[in-house]
Amino acid sequence: MSDNRHDKLDLLLRARRVEAASPDLAQRIILKARGLPQVRNIALWQSVRQLFAEFRLPKPGYVLASALIIGMLVGFSTAPDNSSIQDASSSTAHLYLSGDEDLL
Amino acid sequence: MPAAWPEKDDHELLALIQDGSGQAFTVLVERHTERFYRLAFRYLQNKAAAEDVVQDAFLKLWENPANWQPERNSKFTTWFYRVVVNLCFDHRKRKGPVALLDEDLPLIDDREPVDETMMRAQEQRVLEKEIAALPERQRTALNLCFDEGLTNQEAAEVMGLHLKALQSLIMRAKTTLKERMKAYL
Numbered sequence: 001m002s003d004n005r006h007d008k009l010d011l012l013l014r015a016r017r018v019e020a021a022s023p024d025l026a027q028r029i030i031l032k033a034r035g036l037p038q039v040r041n042i043a044l045w046q047s048v049r050q051l052f053a054e055f056r057l058p059k060p061g062y063v064l065a066s067a068l069i070i071g072m073l074v075g076f077s078t079a080p081d082n083s084s085i086q087d088a089s090s091s092t093a094h095l096y097l098s099g100d101e102d103l104l
Numbered sequence: 105m106p107a108a109w110p111e112k113d114d115h116e117l118l119a120l121i122q123d124g125s126g127q128a129f130t131v132l133v134e135r136h137t138e139r140f141y142r143l144a145f146r147y148l149q150n151k152a153a154a155e156d157v158v159q160d161a162f163l164k165l166w167e168n169p170a171n172w173q174p175e176r177n178s179k180f181t182t183w184f185y186r187v188v189v190n191l192c193f194d195h196r197k198r199k200g201p202v203a204l205l206d207e208d209l210p211l212i213d214d215r216e217p218v219d220e221t222m223m224r225a226q227e228q229r230v231l232e233k234e235i236a237a238l239p240e241r242q243r244t245a246l247n248l249c250f251d252e253g254l255t256n257q258e259a260a261e262v263m264g265l266h267l268k269a270l271q272s273l274i275m276r277a278k279t280t281l282k283e284r285m286k287a288y289l
Binding site: 004005006008009012013014015016017018019021022025026028029030032033034036037038039040 | 133137141145146158159166246278282288
């Protein structure tokens with residue numbers, strides 16, 4: 001009896017009805033996908049290459065731009081040396097002031 | 105000589121889709137839409153909802169083809185079944201279970217001879233209602249294992265289970281169904 005019920009259940013499970021899909025389902029999916037962009041994972045070096053390609057600078061332009069950037073980096077990294085100017089001005093002040101002390 | 109489009113296997117097509125090939129995507133969709141629709145319909149018991157789920161699944165694949173990682177998945181169909189099952193879960197959570205049975209329709213009417221066709225139709229409706237009431241994993245196992253295109257081993261892979269665990273789920277599901285459908289078996 002139990003085996004009959006088991007077999008009958010299996011028959012019912014295999015006979016489960018599936019309503020047919022719309023005949024144009026695949027085409028609808030394909031058409032919809034055409035309007036969608038893909039997210040692409042690309043390597044870092046490829047994205048840098050793409051970036052330079054978009055600039056479209058001629059090679060001399062790269063050289064000038066590089067020189068400018070390097071110059072600015074060097075300029076900002078070198079602190080101006082004001083110590084000798086400060087020493088000169090303070091020693092002049094001392095001389096000026098000490099002159100008055102002699103009179104006193 | 106390169107294979108014609110319909111002769112390319114799924115892995116080849118996916119590699120081409122990852123390179124942006126619309127033609128490869130077309131072939132893959134035409135090849136597999138029916139089978140994934142059938143699975144979605146078994147879950148949702150609603151044609152429009154099943155079509156939406158299958159469409160969403162394929163569009164996600166097109167938009168993010170890198171989600172397919174061949175080194176982690178042996179077969180496209182196994183992986184994509186998982187995607188479709190997850191989308192069916194999400195759909196049910198959002199929309200709730202679909203009403204399957206007219207509550208006013210008597211399950212068995214002994215007053216007059218029952219037409220064989222009507223009887224079969226009623227059995228199927230009751231079966232779908234009882235399957236929908238099963239725990240999620242048991243329902244998933246049944247839907248996958250009784251899909252004509254899938255072996256039990258593949259169904260186990262879709263669910264991330266050992267074969268024995270899947271068989272245990274099937275056994276429990278059938279035990280419940282046999283009990284609830286006594287009148288029809």
